[in-house]
Amino acid sequence: MPFASLGLSPVLVRAVNERHYTEPTAIQAAAIPAILQGRDVLGAAQTGSGKTAAFALPILQRYLAQGRETPRRVQALILVPTRELAAQVGETLRGLAQYLPQPLKVAVLFGGVSINPQMMGLRGGADMVVATPGRLLDLIEHNALRLSTVSTLVLDEADRLLDLGFADELARILALLPQQRQNLLFSATFPADVHALVEHLLRDPIRVEMASTPETQPDIVQRAIEVAADKRTQLLRHLVQAHPTERMLVFVASKYAVELVVHKLCKAGIHAGPFHGELSQGTRTLVLSEFKAHRLQVVVATDVAARGLDIRQLPVVVNYDLPRSPVDYLHRIGRTGRAGESGLAISFVPPESEAHFRLIEKRQNLRVPRERIEGFEPTQASAVTASLTDPDSNGGIKGKRKSKKDKLREAAARGI
Ligand code: AMP
DSSP: OOGGGGTOOHHHHHHHHHTTOOSOOHHHHHHHHHHHTTOOEEEEOOTTSOHHHHHHHHHHHHHHHHOOOSSOOOOEEEEOSSHHHHHHHHHHHHHHTTTOSSOOOEEEEOSSSOSHHHHHHTTTOOSEEEEOHHHHHHHHHTTSOOOTTOOEEEETTHHHHHHTTOHHHHHHHHHTSOSSOEEEEEESOOOHHHHHHHHHHOSSOEEEEOOOOTTTSOEEEEEEEEOOGGGHHHHHHHHHHHSTTOOEEEEOSSHHHHHHHHHHHHHTTOOEEEEOTTSOHHHHHHHHHHHHTTSOSEEEEOGGGTSSOOOTTOOEEEESSOOSSHHHHHHHHTTSSOTTOEEEEEEEEOGGGHHHHHHHHHHTTOOOOEEEOTTOOOOHHHHHHHHHHOTTOOOOOTTTSOOHHHHHHHHHHTTO
């Protein structure tokens, strides 16, 4: 089915063609006509499903029909959980709007950088705002913008917005919006708090829920390599050197581990960069653009990079450390195999993480065969140590494992 048959204007279809989108993805085919009809939409969007264009195109079509207001007033507000996603959505909107007869002004607002340039950028108003909730509220408090003219609200990655503790900010923002508006909510998962938000926010929504069929599942091959914990860096180096032309996104558990692994890879002559929440926004942007431009072969990241990042042609994701939460496993591996490309996700499974990986498999209904690579296998001794180190371990599932505080409380109760 061509894009033109969805009822989109030729200027939008031209921009879509220029991006080499040959036909709408499943979520686009389902969501675009519903949004054009003015309906509220609830989208269960797989990672890499094309959901940004699914809401961006009809929003731009409405802008085209309504015409630009003078002075500019915010017509659409898109709330996102992270700075990176804000930048990506802003870029997509501007790219798809490039042939509109009236130039579109999109303000992209996020924290972690100085507020002043964003305030300056809002002078003269904006037609659309893409923002993280905290910085948006700051700017409203500075009287830099108002939301009373918003006709379309998008909550992108709603589960992540709530995960990151933005519930209060969301409630404050919703109270500033006009009652009469269209609401679009996209989420990869639907835990209870997202359901509650859906109930509160959406009026008679059209549900665009993609069944998990092989067609909508990204094409990702999953591998699990049993490895001694202290040989993981060597194994990573081995994999990188065995695939010198492929870029890899490597997930580790902490900022400290990011720096350590990057240091070791660089020492081995591999172009590697760090990505975690304590780096400045400038460094994060630079590392990403170097990675996208193929000047870095490896980026080592914490879970900050697990959601929202969109890097085309990223063939390999490596779980150097397994994620604590099984849901994050899906988000991490979803960084590869995007938009119909195929991808490879490799998890390192030292003996001490075997129980945890089994839990991830169980929760996600997966079975990934274990492999060993000669020279990196766990030794008998490390397997025995693993079984002895944490007898009450449940595999580290978030919320289930005893926290340090729980253990201290138990010790106190036992009078230790
Ligand atoms: P998203 O799910 O919005 O993060 O999009 C994932 C990737 O798919 C982005 O790189 C988009 O540029 C790309 N994309 C979006 N729509 C299409 C389409 N219809 N055909 C091919 N690629 C697309």
